[in-house]
Amino acid sequence: MKCLTSEEMRQVDMLAFNAYHMPGEVLMENAGRAIVEAMVQDLIKSDRIVVVVGPGNNGGDGFVVARELKNRGYMVTVIQTVTNDKISGEANVHLNVMQRFNVDIIYDFPDAVQYIHEATVIIDALFGTGYTGPMREPMHGYVALMNDARAPIYSIDVPSGVSETIGSMSAVVKATKTVTIEAPKVTAYIEQTAPYYGELTIVSIGLPTRELDKISRTIWQVCHVKQTLKKRERFGHKGTYGHVLLIGGSVDMPGAIQLSARGALKSGAGLVSVMTEQAARPFLQLPHEVMYRSHDELTPQLLSNYQAIAVGMGFGLTDEKLALFYQILKTEVPLLIDADGLTLLARDISRLKERQGPTILTPHPKEFARLTGFSVDVIKNDPFTLTKAFAQEHGVYLVLKGTHTIISSPRGEQVINTTGNSALSKGGSGDILSGIACVRIMQDETVLAGLCNAVYLHGYASDIAVREDFTAFDITPTDVVDSLSKAYRTFIENPA
Ligand SMILES: NC(=O)C1=CN([C@@H]2O[C@H](COP(=O)(O)OP(=O)(O)OC[C@H]3O[C@@H](n4cnc5c(N)ncnc54)[C@H](O)[C@@H]3O)[C@@H](O)[C@H]2O)[C@@H](O)CC1
Ligand SMILES: [K+]
Structure with missing residues (x-):
């Protein structure tokens, strides 16, 4: 198994798109569905699930997760931390699809306070590997809300706010479980960042193994x-x-x-x-x-x-x-x-x-x-x-x-x-x-x-x-x- 930096992950992602013609929407769909598969055994139908989504593709994964959970009969609310016009590309495609599945969306921070407080499961799709610190408001507030809540937190890909530039980290989600896409990231093995991950699960989204194999950092198994x-x-x-x-x-x-x-x-x-x-x-x-x-x-x-x-x-x-x-x-x-x-x-x-x-x-x-x-x-x-x-x-x-x-x-x-x-x-x-x-x-x-x-x-x-x-x-x-x-x-x- 390989272990990647954010930059290496971005390069494999680009290759999948440019050289293998894998559409970003498909990868996002694969990611969202695989993440649901990895966490669904922990859920019950009476759970009040909130998915906290940010502006990038990690948020896009969150839209797919929310839609898939709703489609499977779970009670899901999306807490969208940015307005629709700030969401672009594949994430925007999946926002539109999700809306057609009638998933409830909350935009206001005061409403989010109550939803996150009453949730029984929190899914953290605020930031992924594209995050660079320090965290700007209002995101800081959302991280604090999640960390202060009683519900277990499932982070998508990485705990939001984790960064390879450790000195720039300010607020970080303290995940119960992190469902990582394709391969663990280096921050899962660095003393200052690893504890935020909680239990680590890896899901495959179909990125070309031929490209992943070229990464020279391996986890010995x-x-x-x-x-x-x-x-x-x-x-x-x-x-x-x-x-x-x-x-x-x-x-x-x-x-x-x-x-x-x-x-x-x-x-x-x-x-x-x-x-x-x-x-x-x-x-x-x-x-x-x-x-x-x-x-x-x-x-x-x-x-x-x-x-x-x-x-x-x-x-x-x-x-x-x-x-x-x-x-x-x-x-x-x-x-x-x-x-x-x-x-x-x-x-x-x-x-x-x-x-x-x-x-x-x-x-x-x-x-x-x-x-x-x-x-x-x-x-x-x-x-x-x-x-x-x-x-x-x-x-x-x-x-x-x-x-x-x-x-x-x-x-x-x-x-x-x-x-x-x-x-x-x-x-x-x-x-x-x-x-x-x-x-x-x-x-x-x-x-x-x-x-x-x-x-x-x-x-x-x-x-x-x-x-x-x-x-x-x-x-x-x-x-x-x-x-x-x-x-x-x-x-x-x-x-x-
Ligand atoms: N690697 C892959 O092939 C795939 C990656 N996917 C997901 O995409 C994620 C990476 O997506 P992105 O590169 O869009 O990055 P992120 O989703 O991590 O976020 C980037 C966004 O956050 C904003 N941002 C960055 N730092 C900030 C700060 N300090 N305060 C406030 N806003 C800040 C940026 O302006 C940008 O809009 C992965 O973690 C994963 O979840 C999946 O969609 C599937 C495919
Ligand atoms: K995340």
Whole structure:
């Protein structure tokens, strides 16, 4: 499934019209009817339904919805927030059709107050993807009326007032459910806008999939994991599955690297090695399967023996570690940089130019802020644009960790992950992900697919653990690793 910006949606819409000769009225008809299908199971015939329509095509969808509901025997009133002369194009076509079905229309704000107050269902067709903030009066008032009402709100396409320019948002409808047209929009996955969506449902209106498929932003789903997760081979041996080296852990912080090792072991690595400073070794409790190396052994030849390397988990930030880090950067082996590795990298990000092999950075927003110089707020307001630009500029795979982790490739592809829950908001979760990710990039179809699978499985394991054995309060990152078995089993027992 794809995820689009408003501009990308507009372009697909234009192509449907210009290149495929799909009339706008037909698309609007499809949208309205599909939206009714998506919400009709929630309605009863005694409902008092109001549809609040705005001046654009989102309002046009609202006219189709109102007409279709009326035709099916529901009590519907349209609250038209602008006069007829402000409604043009396809929306005007459907306004005329709707009028012939005798749908009641209210134009005055004082009347609207009462209708919205007494409604049992509110349909929000005020603004869609064409909205640019801030909101002008009287629309502000309509949004406040809807939000203050008791009835559940069904937003068409997006909650009205939501914008990709987060700083310009003023009033936004707080939807109970949003029925989105064709594909989710990026605002459904941005921290500041996602909560307005409520439950998200997607309906198809017949836009050409060939055009949608060209969008380079994808939501990673079960089908993608099934297609790209490397199968275990009957005649495979430990060499088949790769040898991962995890560099980190220090006297002060010995736990992080152990968690990474567990993540790698439980994800099917052929061999797992851990490299720490010699002094940290007595503090490590590594699983029996894990081999040990000390920093003193680090040479380019040694590093070239591995199929994936991760550096940074509990690594430390001393000058000695910085020198070691710069040595590690020289390897051509796929290199994942996390935690302290990212902090060291931020001291001189131009070092990324030296990288020959694939490079993966796995920052949370604060670490990404350190790398870019942007504030955390700026990053959270526009994560898709900023991560894409960074990954392309520096030629890296960037995994921006969050509720909806965003994975960006050097070629400009972006993937959004939707698994996981608040159980992962704990120290140690990232260390585990680094271990899982190293294994998946060694084995799966591409580095990008491997990273997406790692993030997906990590989140999925925590979802299963919280559903079946723990709560988000008591679960630990170690419990999440143990739940990886159930996550992997899902894909073995139900292959593509
Ligand atoms: N993408 C597609 O192919 C389709 C999209 N459709 C619908 O069309 C919508 C997009 O339609 P539009 O581009 O007409 O945009 P909208 O319906 O979001 O609204 C645009 C209108 O709102 C006004 N407006 C914008 N910002 C405002 C502000 N701050 N205060 C007051 N007025 C403001 C504009 O002047 C314009 O009249 C989608 O969200 C979807 O609901 C459907 O009709 C079916 C086809
Ligand atoms: K809307």
